[in-house]
Amino acid sequence: MRALVLSDIHANIVALDAVLAAAPSVDEVWQLGDVVGYGPEPDAVVHRLRELGALGVRGNHDAAALGGGEVESFNLDARRAMEWTRTTIGGETRAWLAALPELLVHGDWTLVHGSPRDPTWEYITSTPVARAAVADLETPFGLHGHTHVPIGYLEEDGALGTMSPGSGSVLELGGRRALLNPGSVGQPRDGIPASSWMVVDTDAGTASWHRTAYDIASVQRSMEALHLPPRLVERLAYGL
Numbered sequence: 001m002r003a004l005v006l007s008d009i010h011a012n013i014v015a016l017d018a019v020l021a022a023a024p025s026v027d028e029v030w031q032l033g034d035v036v037g038y039g040p041e042p043d044a045v046v047h048r049l050r051e052l053g054a055l056g057v058r059g060n061h062d063a064a065a066l067g068g069g070e071v072e073s074f075n076l077d078a079r080r081a082m083e084w085t086r087t088t089i090g091g092e093t094r095a096w097l098a099a100l101p102e103l104l105v106h107g108d109w110t111l112v113h114g115s116p117r118d119p120t121w122e123y124i125t126s127t128p129v130a131r132a133a134v135a136d137l138e139t140p141f142g143l144h145g146h147t148h149v150p151i152g153y154l155e156e157d158g159a160l161g162t163m164s165p166g167s168g169s170v171l172e173l174g175g176r177r178a179l180l181n182p183g184s185v186g187q188p189r190d191g192i193p194a195s196s197w198m199v200v201d202t203d204a205g206t207a208s209w210h211r212t213a214y215d216i217a218s219v220q221r222s223m224e225a226l227h228l229p230p231r232l233v234e235r236l237a238y239g240l
């Protein structure tokens with residue numbers, strides 16, 4: 001079975017559609033949260049994911065869009081974008097987001113936005129936190145997002161290895177416990193502006209990372225027309 005793994009789409013329908021056009025045919029689509037927030041087209045992104053029958057989890061921006069107190073910890077630009085998102089999303093989007101779990105166990109895989117112990121909020125940005133997160137997994141493999149940076153953590157002989165995948169990187173899981181981040185579709189932050197995504201092949205026991213360029217300028221024009229914060233518009237071009 002092959003799954004397309006998407007995270008942190010952030011209401012960027014142009015990026016999502018570019019990824020879908022570039023991706024191979026898959027059996028399932030898995031999403032790791034932050035479907036909305038920052039970007040200009042939350043309803044269109046949710047509509048597309050509904051069409052695809054995507055399985056997945058809720059991120060901190062999704063929770064905030066539903067009216068949660070998460071917005072209190074957002075920086076000013078994220079908060080402004082979230083206030084716009086809250087007033088923009090329709091009932092269908094709201095209902096779909098509200099039905100997402102914080103953590104989803106799907107076969108051998110655990111899907112979260114942040115980390116297994118704190119599915120909505122914890123950022124896995126250091127080896128000690130990653131080691132704890134791998135230990136917390138109740139399945140052999142885990143997928144997370146939230147940092148917008150593609151990375152892989154692998155348990156080997158009791159130690160934790162880290163890999164920084166580039167476009168086309170293929171990981172042979174080989175039965176090792178692993179926690180993998182596909183990077184962000186809608187707002188990459190690893191210095192590469194192209195959308196980042198993964199394919200998991202459960203039969204072959206592989207995971208692969210991919211990058212897809214999209215029409216960033218058209219998204220920036222949409223955001224400017226909606227008076228979304230300039231810093232959020234600019235960062236798309238830098239992938240930061």
Ligand code: ZN
Binds near residue numbers: 008034146148
């Ligand atoms: Zn995010």
